[in-house]
Amino acid sequence: MILQMSNIRKHFDGLEVLKDISLSVDSGEVVSIIGPSGSGKSTLLRCATFLETIDGGTIEYMGKAATHTGANGAAEYVSPQELRKFKSYYGLVFQQFNLFPHYSILKNLIDAPMHVQHRSKEDAEATAMELLEKMGIADKADAYPYQLSGGQQQRVAIARALAMHPEILFFDEPTSALDPELTGEVLKVIRRLAEEKMTMVVVTHEMPFAKAVSNRVLFMDGGVIVEQGKPEDVFDNPQEERTKKFLSVFER
């Protein structure tokens, strides 16, 4: 098991956002998370990537616990130094790309490998160029983020995450900030990663895409996983009323 999140609880001032959610992801699996806005999808990814702290439950990567349950039932994290080691297991692709604007595309891809993982410049550059090649933007290595289209920036962001050799990659609505004509190029890249058996968790509103690439689909609503299963089951034969209602909006 790459990731195991068990009984995760999270609230924001009085509002229960995640209510006892469990999610485990196996090596090579592609999990799509769908659901209405405000259902807690981003919060789940942010808890998995330690951008938010959980109130209760446990998070494990590669069988190693990042949190344990304290005496009072609250989640307790390992020390910050210990926690940093977990960051090499995952990558996160944001809706807003969040590239470093002052770094060239190449520098965006090699800076963390060199300064966080202490790889040699040659090694980091070789990996970076290989990834840019794969993303179809090797000619942009010396450009700066502002010179790229949204679709190209998002592909750089994916490459930046991959340059760290993560075990699992999270995507939070990777195409939602893009003009419709640019979503295709980003989805194609993710689809290709799926074919290469990259372990991924993708929050998305692109239903045909989710259906095509995932091994498993989770439908979240109101901080719980309402339904999950194989994409053909969830999309073509949903069992829960809420799922049916949500999906019907996309059929029009």
Next chain:
Amino acid sequence: MSFETMLSTMSIGMLRTIGIFALTLLGALPLGMIVALLKKSRFVVVRAIVNAYISIIRGTPLMLQLLVWYFGPYYLFGMNIGDWRYPALIIGFVVNYAAYFAEIYRGGIEAIPIGQFEAADVLGYTKTQTFMRIILPQVIKRIMPAITNEVITLVKDTSLAFTLAYQEIFSLAKQISASQTSFMPFIIAGVFYFVANYVVAFVMSRIEKSMDYYK
């Protein structure tokens, strides 16, 4: 007194003015950053002290602050420190400008999108790395125009050193003008300030341009 003699006498004052200017920047630019970071401290007491410091500095004239630094040790604590004039002057300037720089830095840091911090965190950068490699360069670019304004103000503010009877260009000009009954020293001083600001503006715009390669 010939024009040449006047000019050479006053050039000592120019050097002293440049000295105040350089030492103030050398001290206040980094100190301001420390103050800006302390203002974000998780300890309430630290934040309260920093806030008090900034509002006192901004709420009182620099001229008064210089007098307090100079006379304070004696009148407040009965201390008799030998020749304290120059240190008091520099401390006064540094402490004053650090407060203004701190506010500029704070504004610059807060203007950086939270996504930059989060992206760096997920990539595993330490807090120090995130600040030094990702945040600070972007902050510097954003705040350059505001820093330029402060630096130009500083060139003119150096003349406040006359408060402590330190003979920089302005004090010297006044003194020579009085003793020689001549208007020339003021013209020399004026030209000096004007040229100094011109140089500062030029240097600052070069620095700004050097960061134009990204948006």
